[in-house]
Amino acid sequence: MDLATVAGALPPYHPRRLPRSLQSILTGPTQLNLCRIGGVPVENNYWQVNLTGMHGEPMPESTRDFTAFARTLRTQTIYDAIEGAIPFGPIHRFGFPCSVRRRFEALDSFPDCLLPLGDVICRFNPAFGQGMSVAAQEAGALRRLIEARTVDADPLKGLAQSFFAAIQGFLAAPWAAAENDFIYEKTRGQRPRDFYQRSKFSFALQRVAAEDATVHQIMSEVTHLVKPSSTLRDPQIASRVTALMAASA
Numbered sequence: 001m002d003l004a005t006v007a008g009a010l011p012p013y014h015p016r017r018l019p020r021s022l023q024s025i026l027t028g029p030t031q032l033n034l035c036r037i038g039g040v041p042v043e044n045n046y047w048q049v050n051l052t053g054m055h056g057e058p059m060p061e062s063t064r065d066f067t068a069f070a071r072t073l074r075t076q077t078i079y080d081a082i083e084g085a086i087p088f089g090p091i092h093r094f095g096f097p098c099s100v101r102r103r104f105e106a107l108d109s110f111p112d113c114l115l116p117l118g119d120v121i122c123r124f125n126p127a128f129g130q131g132m133s134v135a136a137q138e139a140g141a142l143r144r145l146i147e148a149r150t151v152d153a154d155p156l157k158g159l160a161q162s163f164f165a166a167i168q169g170f171l172a173a174p175w176a177a178a179e180n181d182f183i184y185e186k187t188r189g190q191r192p193r194d195f196y197q198r199s200k201f202s203f204a205l206q207r208v209a210a211e212d213a214t215v216h217q218i219m220s221e222v223t224h225l226v227k228p229s230s231t232l233r234d235p236q237i238a239s240r241v242t243a244l245m246a247a248s249a
């Protein structure tokens with residue numbers, strides 16, 4: 001995966017441009033264009049726009065090409081937002097080889113005074129912006145475990161195994177999001193057995209969310225780890241999604 005990031009000041013308000021209250025914008029990939037482009041407000045009223053390309057997709061080298069590229073996307077929202085923007089630096093590029101999940105929890109034993117945390121356990125596609133949140137959740141779990149062990153004679157004994165068990169719930173949803181990269185034929189690795197069914201659910205959910213702002217908000221909150229993924233199994237949402245899946249079968 002290739003990431004190209006540029007930050008700058010958006011041009012003054014224009015009717016076609018974004019409402020100032022907007023939190024973020026995202027244009028997802030299509031079958032013809034694997035790139036994903038998203039913008040978020042950052043400090044000093046600047047916006048940061050990130051373009052991610054998969055499997056060697058050509059990436060723009062200059063801010064002019066970047067803007068021109070935005071024009072080729074399925075929708076013009078981001079182009080309308082950034083056309084005429086003033087970048088305050090060059091495009092920063094980052095190459096990300098692959099998402100990785102290390103199954104330390106499956107080992108029979110683990111050294112007592114060693115503890116992996118963060119990306120070394122699970123490294124996600126940064127396009128989804130989840131790695132720091134997961135690392136923070138893991139740090140919280142570690143603190144709770146250490147606090148509970150302060151009275152133990154040997155508090156570090158077996159800490160790693162307890163830690164690995166405690167963090168699996170934090171990894172499930174972001175790892176499932178990373179597994180969406182199996183949608184690309186060139187993605188290597190072990191495709192989950194239920195991937196086809198999951199993808200169908202995910203496509204139908206996105207179609208429901210495109211027409212219902214409440215569902216869209218819940219979907220975004222799950223993606224950004226604010227709500228658990230079980231929220232999407234709420235009967236009111238799940239029934240609409242499965243009805244759409246059945247209709248398009």
Ligand SMILES: Cc1cc2nc3c(=O)[nH]c(=O)nc-3n(C[C@H](O)[C@H](O)[C@H](O)COP(=O)(O)OP(=O)(O)OC[C@H]3O[C@@H](n4cnc5c(N)ncnc54)[C@H](O)[C@@H]3O)c2cc1C
Nearest residue numbers: 003094096117118119120126128129130131132133134135
């Ligand atoms: C381009 C990009 C954009 C991202 N955007 C987001 C985002 O928007 N939101 C989000 O939540 N996450 C994001 N992430 C993911 C996030 O940055 C990581 O998940 C998070 O930083 C992991 O924290 P960590 O402490 O495990 O690793 P790191 O933050 O990588 O820290 C590891 C540290 O160890 C140091 N180190 C490495 N080897 C050695 C050594 N041998 N000796 C001493 N020190 C060493 C490194 O220099 C580094 O400082 C992004 C990642 C990338 C690459």
